[in-house]
Amino acid sequence: MQFKELSIMPAILTALEKENYSVPTPIQQEAIPAILSGKDLLGCAQTGTGKTAAFAIPTLQLLSEDNMSQTGQRNIRALIITPTRELALQIYESFCTYGKYTKLKSCVIFGGVSQKPQEEALQKGVDILVATPGRLNDLINQKVISLKHIKIFILDEADRMLDMGFIQDVKKVIAKIPSKKQTLLFSATMPPSIEKMSNAILNDPVKIEITPESTTVNSIDQYVYYVDRENKKDLLLHILKDKSISSVLVFTRTKHGADRIMRQLSKSKITAQAIHGDKSQNARQNALSNFKNKTLRVLVATDIAARGIDIDELSHVINYDLPNVPETYVHRIGRTGRAGLGGVAISFCDFDEKPLLFDIEKSIRKQITEVKEHPYPLLNTTPTVKVTQPRRESSKTAASKKDPAAKKKVKMAADGTLKEKKNNNNPYRQGRKGKVDFKLK
Numbered sequence: 001m002q003f004k005e006l007s008i009m010p011a012i013l014t015a016l017e018k019e020n021y022s023v024p025t026p027i028q029q030e031a032i033p034a035i036l037s038g039k040d041l042l043g044c045a046q047t048g049t050g051k052t053a054a055f056a057i058p059t060l061q062l063l064s065e066d067n068m069s070q071t072g073q074r075n076i077r078a079l080i081i082t083p084t085r086e087l088a089l090q091i092y093e094s095f096c097t098y099g100k101y102t103k104l105k106s107c108v109i110f111g112g113v114s115q116k117p118q119e120e121a122l123q124k125g126v127d128i129l130v131a132t133p134g135r136l137n138d139l140i141n142q143k144v145i146s147l148k149h150i151k152i153f154i155l156d157e158a159d160r161m162l163d164m165g166f167i168q169d170v171k172k173v174i175a176k177i178p179s180k181k182q183t184l185l186f187s188a189t190m191p192p193s194i195e196k197m198s199n200a201i202l203n204d205p206v207k208i209e210i211t212p213e214s215t216t217v218n219s220i221d222q223y224v225y226y227v228d229r230e231n232k233k234d235l236l237l238h239i240l241k242d243k244s245i246s247s248v249l250v251f252t253r254t255k256h257g258a259d260r261i262m263r264q265l266s267k268s269k270i271t272a273q274a275i276h277g278d279k280s281q282n283a284r285q286n287a288l289s290n291f292k293n294k295t296l297r298v299l300v301a302t303d304i305a306a307r308g309i310d311i312d313e314l315s316h317v318i319n320y321d322l323p324n325v326p327e328t329y330v331h332r333i334g335r336t337g338r339a340g341l342g343g344v345a346i347s348f349c350d351f352d353e354k355p356l357l358f359d360i361e362k363s364i365r366k367q368i369t370e371v372k373e374h375p376y377p378l379l380n381t382t383p384t385v386k387v388t389q390p391r392r393e394s395s396k397t398a399a400s401k402k403d404p405a406a407k408k409k410v411k412m413a414a415d416g417t418l419k420e421k422k423n424n425n426n427p428y429r430q431g432r433k434g435k436v437d438f439k440l441k
Contacts, residue, residue, distance in 0.1 A: 006032045009061050011101040016057075019097060025050035030208045032058050035184065040205040042198050043186040049210055051186050052094045052156075055080075059152050060099045062182075063127055066151070067103060074105065074125030075149035081131055081173065082156045083164050085110040085281060086288065091156065092130045104128060111135040112281040119144055133161070133169035140176060147176045155201075158187040158194055159327065167197075174201060188334070189327045220337035222345045224357065224368045226378035229350040232320060233264050235376045239318070239346065240270055240298070247291065247314050250300045251332050253321040258300045261320060265298055272298035303328055319347040322356040326363035346371075351380050 003016050003024055016022075024032070027045045034041055035058035045051045059078050066077070082088050092108035099106065106128040109118045115135065122129075122144060129136075129145070139145045153174075155161065161170060183202055187194050190209070198205065227235050240248065252258045255276040265272035273287040273296055290296035303323065314336045323329050329347075336343025347368065349357050361367055 001029055007036065008032070008057060009064060011064070012057055012060055012098055015098050015100045018100075021053075025054075027051050027208060027210045028054045028057070030210075031055065034206040034208070035059070035182070036061060038062075038182055040182060040202045041184045041208065042202055042205045043184070043208045043210075044190045045186065045188065045208070045210040052091055053098065055154055055156075055184050055186065056091070056094050056098050059128070059154070060095065060102055060104060062152065063104055064102045067127070074127060076126050076129045076145065076147065077149055078128045078152040078154070079131065079147065079150050079173075079177070080129070080154040080156060081133055081136065081161070081170060083132065083161045083166060085112060085132060086284065087157060088130050088132050089285075095128055095130065099128075106130065109135050109139065110281075111138075115139065115144075133166045133173065137169050137172055140173070147173070148178060150177045150181055152182045152184070153177055154184045154186070156186050158185050158197065159189045159191065160331070162193050162197075163325075188331060220333055220343045220345050222333065222347070222366075222368045223371050224347045224349050225371050225374055225376075227348050227350060227374075227376050228378055228380050229352070229384075231376040232348050232350070233261065235348060235374065236261070236318065236320065237265075237268055237270075238375060240265075245316050246297065247294065248298045248316045248318055249291075249314060249335050250298060250318045250320050251323075252300060252302060253323070255302055257321065258302055262300045265300075270298055271296050272300060274300040276302040303332065315344060317343070317345045319345070322347060322349060322353045322360070324356065326360045329360045330364065349378075351378060351382070352384050 001024060002022055004013055006024065006029070008016075027043060027049050031041060031043055031051070031054035035055065041055075043051060043054065045054075063077055080091055082091055088108050088110045092106055095106040104127040105125060107118070107121045107126040108130040109115075109122075110132040111134045115138070118135075119139070122139075136145065140147065155170070161167070183205075185194075185198050185202060185205075225235060236250070239245070250261060252261060255278050258274040258276050262272045262274040273290065275284045275287045279287075287296065287299060291299045300320075317333050317336045319329070319332060323332065333343075333345035336345060347357070357368070
């Protein structure tokens with residue numbers, strides 16, 4: 001099947017041809033006709049299957065057809081909510097690319113940067129708004145944004161939205177959107193929470209599920225290296241000696257870990273940058289731009305910061321730390337093997353992470369191939385003893401050690417005698433409870 005067989009308007013087809021898009025992916029084949037018919041849609045598809053185009057193309061067409069009868073002020077008629085800044089920018093760029101030859105205007109807003117340029121763009125008039133929940137609610141509360149003209153509402157990466165705690169922000173937005181609208185919900189996984197949300201906001205939706213829940217795309221070769229935690233950095237350097245590995249996305253569990261790995265790689269003359277929530281938006285965008293244009297070989301990221309990264313021909317993803325949640329593994333390795341291309345996903349697993357690996361393999365219903373021949377085999381076979389920090393003393397406790405009188409008060413408070421004494425000598429406190437009759441003498 002070709003895109004031109006999906007009843008797509010000439011202006012959008014021209015833009016797709018410029019991008020060398022000719023054959024739609026499975027989700028695009030199913031979603032585009034359904035959305036063009038005006039129906040609500042529930043789409044469950046792995047990352048990298050082309051779902052952004054699946055909702056962007058028909059949205060552009062529906063608004064273009066509606067625009068022919070529109071006159072006067074330009075209002076926001078399509079709203080796309082997505083969990084991260086990077087993903088918001090990625091979706092915005094897609095709308096700009098596919099809608100290049102239409103008369104529609106798109107805008108993207110997100111937090112972490114000044115809102116003034118975003119306000120100025122909105123004041124000029126916008127048809128399509130891509131937003132993260134926090135900044136969107138801020139501008140709604142400031143009456144900079146009105147949602148009363150929304151005709152198409154899209155929730156992308158809904159499962160991640162819930163994982164990141166945006167559910168209340170999303171509910172606030174939904175409360176301000178007209179009840180009569182077309183709603184599209186896309187999610188990489190379909191846990192009960194997403195099913196509950198879909199039942200609440202969708203009206204007799206078309207349901208599309210391209211791949212089974214929590215499975216990984218077949219075009220990605222998956223490997224696991226068993227290695228002691230202290231040797232992971234050396235194993236990473238060993239793997240990166242292979243010059244054929246041109247672009248690598250390395251995932252860590254923490255921001256501190258991402259920065260540490262980036263410094264270690266830089267010391268070994270490997271071009272690397274890190275992105276995470278503590279980085280400024282400009283720094284994150286700079287790192288992404290360098291990674292996309294191949295001037296940067298390694299990008300080290302945490303899960304939240306990496307959401308929405310869409311790099312053409314990304315060859316490798318390396319899980320330096322295994323994620324705690326199996327679905328996160330699916331999202332991580334889905335950064336490679338996109339749009340039918342091949343890719344390699346490598347995971348490092350120390351002894352403490354073996355239960356996490358077991359959960360991942362159970363979730364994806366597949367055993368990950370072990371690489372046994374490498375210079376840093378797993379030697380430790382005992383769990384790491386977790387050292388707990390001693391509890392900090394309160395100022396009262398610390399003072400009691402120096403002051404005998406204070407020590408006596410602390411002891412009395414512990415056994416209740418101090419409280420009892422206070423109750424006996426404080427008629428005002430008792431009076432509030434109705435135990436003392438106040439009389440003037």
